[in-house]
Amino acid sequence: MRKFGKPSPKPLAPSRFNQEDLTGQLLVTDLQGDLKYQASYEKEAIWQVLSQVQDPEIPSVSILDLGIVRHISVHMRQITLAVSPTYSGCPATDLINDLIMEAMEGAGYQNVNIKQALSPAWSSDFITQEGREKLKAVGIAPPKGMVSKASLIDRDIPCPHCESQDTRLLSEFGSTACKALYQCNDCREAFDYFKCI
Amino acid sequence: MNSNTTQTTALFHYLLRLADSNLILSQRLCELCGDAPSLEEELAISNVALDLIGQARNWYEYASELDPLKRNPDHLAFRRDAHEFYNFLLVEQKNGNFADTITRQFFFDAWHLATLESLQDSNDERIRSIADKAVKEVSYHLRRSSQWVIRLGDGTDVSHEKMQTAINNAWRFTGELLSKDEVDDMLETDGLIPDASKTSQLWKHSIETILTQATLDRPDYAAWMYMGGKQGEHTECLGFILTEMQYLQRAYPDAKVW
Ligand SMILES: [Zn+2]
Numbered sequence: 001m002r003k004f005g006k007p008s009p010k011p012l013a014p015s016r017f018n019q020e021d022l023t024g025q026l027l028v029t030d031l032q033g034d035l036k037y038q039a040s041y042e043k044e045a046i047w048q049v050l051s052q053v054q055d056p057e058i059p060s061v062s063i064l065d066l067g068i069v070r071h072i073s074v075h076m077r078q079i080t081l082a083v084s085p086t087y088s089g090c091p092a093t094d095l096i097n098d099l100i101m102e103a104m105e106g107a108g109y110q111n112v113n114i115k116q117a118l119s120p121a122w123s124s125d126f127i128t129q130e131g132r133e134k135l136k137a138v139g140i141a142p143p144k145g146m147v148s149k150a151s152l153i154d155r156d157i158p159c160p161h162c163e164s165q166d167t168r169l170l171s172e173f174g175s176t177a178c179k180a181l182y183q184c185n186d187c188r189e190a191f192d193y194f195k196c197i
Numbered sequence: 198m199n200s201n202t203t204q205t206t207a208l209f210h211y212l213l214r215l216a217d218s219n220l221i222l223s224q225r226l227c228e229l230c231g232d233a234p235s236l237e238e239e240l241a242i243s244n245v246a247l248d249l250i251g252q253a254r255n256w257y258e259y260a261s262e263l264d265p266l267k268r269n270p271d272h273l274a275f276r277r278d279a280h281e282f283y284n285f286l287l288v289e290q291k292n293g294n295f296a297d298t299i300t301r302q303f304f305f306d307a308w309h310l311a312t313l314e315s316l317q318d319s320n321d322e323r324i325r326s327i328a329d330k331a332v333k334e335v336s337y338h339l340r341r342s343s344q345w346v347i348r349l350g351d352g353t354d355v356s357h358e359k360m361q362t363a364i365n366n367a368w369r370f371t372g373e374l375l376s377k378d379e380v381d382d383m384l385e386t387d388g389l390i391p392d393a394s395k396t397s398q399l400w401k402h403s404i405e406t407i408l409t410q411a412t413l414d415r416p417d418y419a420a421w422m423y424m425g426g427k428q429g430e431h432t433e434c435l436g437f438i439l440t441e442m443q444y445l446q447r448a449y450p451d452a453k454v455w
Binding site: 085087088089090091118119120121122123170171172173174175176177181195197 | 237238240241243244245247248249250251252254255322325326327329330331333334337340341
């Protein structure tokens with residue numbers, strides 16, 4: 001059973017209206033008479049909701065794994081989220097904002113606004129360890145090393161399929177602007193590499 | 198006109214120059230979508246175009262806030278006429294063959310990276326934050342175009358010759374990249390934009406290093422150069438680009454659903 005006051009982890013699941021499922025939950029009735037969970041304005045609870053929002057281009061990786069949510073501020077039940085685009089021209093930016101709004105509304109938050117945080121610029125260094133493992137699990141080589149330490153030259157990218165170090169760059173750009181295209185010289189498989197930027 | 202208004206006007210023009218060069222080059226690159234020599238290049242070209250349009254959007258958003266006519270970013274991009282565009286003449290030139298496309302990209306990328314790196318030190322916070330973001334993307338652009346120049350220049354006799362011809366043809370548009378006028382002078386004095394001589398030095402350094410590696414000859418810096426794009430005087434190419442790019446927004450102005 002979910003803890004009192006916590007938003008539903010799967011906010012859009014139809015089961016939230018199942019009578020049995022509501023036992024023990026605190027319910028509030030808004031002016032329209034809809035049943036809503038009492039959403040917690042603790043930042044911890046908001047992070048929990050955001051952790052359920054997936055990157056539309058790399059399902060299984062959440063927006064928190066990518067490190068694009070920079071800051072949460074709560075003032076008088078008004079929530080402001082600072083979100084950074086991974087790339088200036090990332091076509092998923094607007095879609096990600098929509099998904100965030102959908103998840104927040106689904107969890108019962110009414111006054112949410114998203115502001116774009118360009119600075120400090122997003123870096124692949126912000127991808128969490130868990131995010132890196134999830135990328136690898138779906139066949140995308142995670143960024144190698146840290147931008148803050150290494151140069152932009154991405155050498156010896158290990159193959160996410162067979163771990164071989166013997167790989168070569170096919171193209172600076174892969175399926176999206178944030179990835180480059182590599183090929184493994186051992187298993188011959190082509191793979192995307194999430195660039196270190 | 199007080200000095201503050203003059204500075205705002207100059208900054209507005211400068212931001213449009215950056216945005217317009219990004220947008221027009223992006224539009225040119227999009228023409229290759231479905232028509233590139235290989236699948237990998239198709240992806241690369243489209244992704245470079247995407248980065249450029251994203252950066253253009255950031256610059257237009259800032260410019261829009263300073264616009265005396267209060268036009269929104271879409272209006273700035275899609276409802277201005279050719280003489281109100283301030284992009285470099287280089288970026289509006291046709292794609293030509295692959296050597297021409299790569300040469301245009303290489304000359305622009307080298308200028309773009311040098312400029313963005315210097316803009317990271319601007320005393321305008323908004324400019325710094327947009328440049329911080331863009332500089333990472335553009336270092337990849339320059340890396341890719343440089344590698345192609347080397348590969349084709351130091352390749353077969355045919356690729357070398359085509360590459361040299363492309364360099365010689367595009368050279369007359371490079372003088373404008375290093376030129377400066379009263380807009381640049383004013384913003385430079387105020388510390389908003391980098392010292393043009395520094396950018397020029399960085400550009401020449403990239404060009405010389407890569408052309409040497411590519412076994413290509415560098416044309417003369419003192420050669421006669423075409424100028425005027427930054428002031429709104431363009432080659433015939435721009436009108437054709439705008440006709441296609443702005444068709445929809447002009448046919449259905451302010452439409453909410455296409
Ligand atoms: Zn492999």
